[in-house]
Amino acid sequence: MHDVIVIGGGPAGASAAVTAARAGLRTALVDKARFPRDKLCGGGFTGRSLSYFQQIFDAPRPDAPMLCRNEMAFYAFGQHLGTYQDCPPLYLAMRRSLDAELCARAIAAGAEDFTGRAMQSLTPDGAVTLVDGTLLKAPVVIGADGVNSPTARSLFGTAFNRHEIGFALEVECDTSPDTLPVRIDFGAADWGYGWAFPKQHGVTVGVGGLLRRNPDLKSLLERYLVATGLESHSTVKGQFLPFGHARKQPGKGRVLLAGDAAGLVDPITGEGIAYAMKSGQMAALAGIQSLAKGTPETALTQYRQDLRAITKAIGQARFLRQLMFRPIFRRVFINSFVRSTHLRHEYLRLLAGETEYSGLSRSISRRLPRYFWRTIANTR
Template sequence: MNYDVIVVGAGPGGSTAARQCALNGLRTLLLEKEKLPRYKPCGGGVTSKTVSLLDFKIEEKLIERECYGVRFHYRSREIEVKMPFRIAILTSRDEFDMYLAEKAMDAGAELRDSERVRSLDLRKDGVNIKTDNSRYKASAVIGADGINSIISRYVRGRFKPTELALGLEAEIPVNAENIEDPDMISAYFGYAPRGYGWVFPKREHLSVGIGGVLSGFRNPGNVFTNFLRRLNLNTDVKYHAHLLPFGGYDRTAYSDRILLVGDAAGFVDPLIGEGISYAINSGRIAADVMVNAHERGDLSKTGLKEYGTMCHDAFGRYLKDALRVSQLAYKHPEIFVKMLVSNRSLVNKTLEVSAGRITYREYRRWVLVRVPYYCIRSIFL
């Protein structure tokens, strides 16, 4: 069977793109290399901004916790802030991603998991895709296959090592009654190079991890073990490592008959490492562009060019501003972190960014005019 579009990767971006393509009448195939549901190393925080991008309600059973506050730690300093609004829901990615894939199938997309894409053959009349199990043909492809994207190789070069972050994460079982402050997440600075550690409470376990710039790690396993030891947590656990691209850099995300979404396109917040919202948003935009391109009968790079413009307008400027903020913050990390853990108003603004209530540009302007005061205050507190 020939398809109008094949979406490679059944994460949030891929499933969203597949759902929207199918809803708009395109014959859609969704390919996933793993058997679903599958484990995904991720804290599982889905921001309120992300939830608002979905065209359906998330089932209550998927919401393990609701986050209303954050506790920041740096050396002996600690500051806790609770917000009057929900910052995020906390979920397990295997269940959340499976739910999104089911929503794509409900819309009419065909799902085939355990099918790793091996190669593409771009032709004038379409795209031939070879997997471990079969061969498929489509008019176009949406690449949502993550940091090590096969599809992106037909669009641009690999990510530069300096543009990558490394994350390590483990799930540590705990009794629900032993989870203190189940509506709070914790962030720990000073453990990862240009990054932080985190603890997200779930229904019956803690998602614990660290993330930082890849080039700054020397022995990441030891760093993670020391972090667990610092928190008095079991160090005899299986942990998973994964890479993330820093967003905000100029990268090509489209070519003849191909669009890239989510991590494959490099759409990840470079300050906090959040990528689900950008995956879903870019997935929606990719579907819109693909539908329009099919209607015009133009799937060339020129015909898909509007994808770059639409992503830039929707969140590209936001990611560039986030990159500037992260570069400023991590150029002088001790100063920034000291300011953060010493000033409740700064924490409030930081959480407003995470929740999508203000932009990074507004945040940066707000912070810069207050830096002298915050620096002085952090010295004497």
């Protein structure tokens, strides 16, 4: 018998497990993989991720190797929009080493290690069976098992809504990352973008966007690779991305969903590591409080309330996404990005996780008529 079972040892699960274990709860950390394991991801670790990491893991920064870049180059439809120095810093990590570290930190804090064993089934009252037949029981279970979440499937029948979900493809390039800036290409995918992120030993190139708007993402990636001038001999890998579809019900009964399993990815930037860590921590704190009161059945209500700060931000970003990605507004956004230092600055701060959407929404709404007239005047 445990107090909390955490399913999934990625950023969400490791954050939940470290929080619960440090509070003295008997915590089981289950993952189908043994760490280190690969995870398809750009590995962009923003200022927001760094500050959540510091709060949750009580360390100044991860030990996993990370590049830090202040230079960013922006393109749209093959056109170079500008390269900007002194941008707010973006850290770039390989998830293989980052996630292994987060998981190890949770185990070092006292979580019992059930990695290398997949969860096979669970019941809403907290009984979890692993593939090797081990039965674990706890009054609170946290499902942090990623976008294809077997936990969410077992609770709701499906892990996500195909109409809302995003999809992304990535390849690794051997090119030396030495002097390359972070590269972002608006329009490399519909309702999404393309990226080339320098890493310690190469460059990760990817395209991603709403699945229903990008039926042939593979061709878009091929075209994008040509545009970047980078060559890859690695296999193209793809994964769903819960791109702005936060679950209305982040759990059921005594089971709480965190991270990708709860659909907590930024609908504009695709950033998911920060919300995964924060929601994992929130789920564990809701579990800790409810257990202290002897009412584990109230954990979900508490968690849902706490999660509002994140779901509200995702809602605001979904609204703003219309202005950035909808074809009739996209040109206005791109023109304004080039011409308006203010907008560009706010966007860069957003990418680096240094600002929230409420500020950006207010500032864009105020300036929208001006942006529109400028674009119309320029296209005449």
